[in-house]
Amino acid sequence: MTVASGTAAPPVAGRQGNYAGGVTRLVAFAADVGASWGIFTLALAGIGFAINLVTGKQVDLASRQILALIAIIIWEFVYFAYQWSLAGKTMGMALLGIRVVATDGGPITPRQAVIRTITLPLSFLLLGLGFIGILLNKDRHALHDRLAKTVVVYSWDARAARLRWLAKQEPTKPA
Amino acid sequence: MSPLPGASRMEQLVESIAERVVNLVLDAVDINALVAQIDMDAVLSKVDVDGIVSKVDVQKLIDRVDVQAIIERVDIEQVIQRVDIDSLVEQTELGTIIARSTSGVASGVLDVVRAQGVGLDDFVARWVNRILRRSSVDWPAGPAQLITPTPVAVPSMESTP
Numbered sequence: 001m002t003v004a005s006g007t008a009a010p011p012v013a014g015r016q017g018n019y020a021g022g023v024t025r026l027v028a029f030a031a032d033v034g035a036s037w038g039i040f041t042l043a044l045a046g047i048g049f050a051i052n053l054v055t056g057k058q059v060d061l062a063s064r065q066i067l068a069l070i071a072i073i074i075w076e077f078v079y080f081a082y083q084w085s086l087a088g089k090t091m092g093m094a095l096l097g098i099r100v101v102a103t104d105g106g107p108i109t110p111r112q113a114v115i116r117t118i119t120l121p122l123s124f125l126l127l128g129l130g131f132i133g134i135l136l137n138k139d140r141h142a143l144h145d146r147l148a149k150t151v152v153v154y155s156w157d158a159r160a161a162r163l164r165w166l167a168k169q170e171p172t173k174p175a
Numbered sequence: 176m177s178p179l180p181g182a183s184r185m186e187q188l189v190e191s192i193a194e195r196v197v198n199l200v201l202d203a204v205d206i207n208a209l210v211a212q213i214d215m216d217a218v219l220s221k222v223d224v225d226g227i228v229s230k231v232d233v234q235k236l237i238d239r240v241d242v243q244a245i246i247e248r249v250d251i252e253q254v255i256q257r258v259d260i261d262s263l264v265e266q267t268e269l270g271t272i273i274a275r276s277t278s279g280v281a282s283g284v285l286d287v288v289r290a291q292g293v294g295l296d297d298f299v300a301r302w303v304n305r306i307l308r309r310s311s312v313d314w315p316a317g318p319a320q321l322i323t324p325t326p327v328a329v330p331s332m333e334s335t336p
Contacts, residue, residue, distance in 0.1 A: 017321030018316045018317040021296020021299060023292055024293065096288070158293065
């Protein structure tokens with residue numbers, strides 16, 4: 001086997017691989033917050049129901065504020081770090097068609113996923129200034145992206161979506 | 176008028192006699208017994224059904240049928256109630272078609288949402304660049320590994336030993 005001098009078609013189609021913008025990232029994050037809180041609330045209710053079933057005692061876990069706060073922090077860490085290290089995207093990111101990759105475009109490592117998850121709150125704690133880089137930087141780096149050496153790119157195949165749309169339009173055209 | 180005098184009265188007489196005779200014969204004959212003796216299979220076997228059908232102008236026959244009137248007389252709801260949908264879905268690929276169309280709708284909605292997101296991203300980026308009075312033309316679209324075309328490995332034309 002030899003490597004030809006010619007080049008193949010780009011490995012990406014449409015906007016695939018391009019740096020993702022702030023609006024898509026914001027909507028994906030909002031979807032993730034909703035999803036993680038929904039799952040957390042359901043899990044709390046399920047655990048409370050199970051305790052009630054076994055012991056017969058009514059337990060309201062949400063009323064124990066410190067315990068609930070610790071639980072939500074651990075849960076949010078697991079939610080984001082696990083999904084980023086596993087597939088480079090969370091549920092919200094998958095929905096919006098974006099993913100996290102290393103700065104060179106390679107897959108994100110579990111270490112980077114953990115750093116990104118830990119430093120994500122920093123971007124909020126600095127009055128949201130950590131996110132300003134998404135709008136201003138040429139590689140759309142947020143603070144937690146810079147610290148974890150990651151970037152967010154579109155993984156959605158816009159060209160394939162266009163073809164799907166055209167395929168749907170074809171049968172409705174008059175003869 | 177008949178050329179012979181009295182012929183008309185003769186004809187009437189003959190007709191009345193014939194009528195009387197036929198009635199007497201019909202009263203005397205047991206039609207059912209007569210029909211029962213006929214071998215219908217033998218009779219039908221001699222009938223050339225194909226020949227008859229070939230002489231029928233089906234198109235003309237269809238043209239005379241009032242399909243609308245027939246449809247109006249059909250109780251569609253009753254027909255639908257008699258259809259076993261579960262069995263129909265099991266026996267046909269309707270399930271697959273429904274699943275495909277459902278996933279098609281879902282992917283269509285996702286495409287729209289994502290396209291809107293990309294559009295808004297571009298809109299915001301354009302305005303930020305306009306406010307900061309800068310151009311993003313020379314900026315990389317994405318990470319090098321995802322944007323730069325990669326060389327293709329093709330089989331060598333040289334003969335292998």
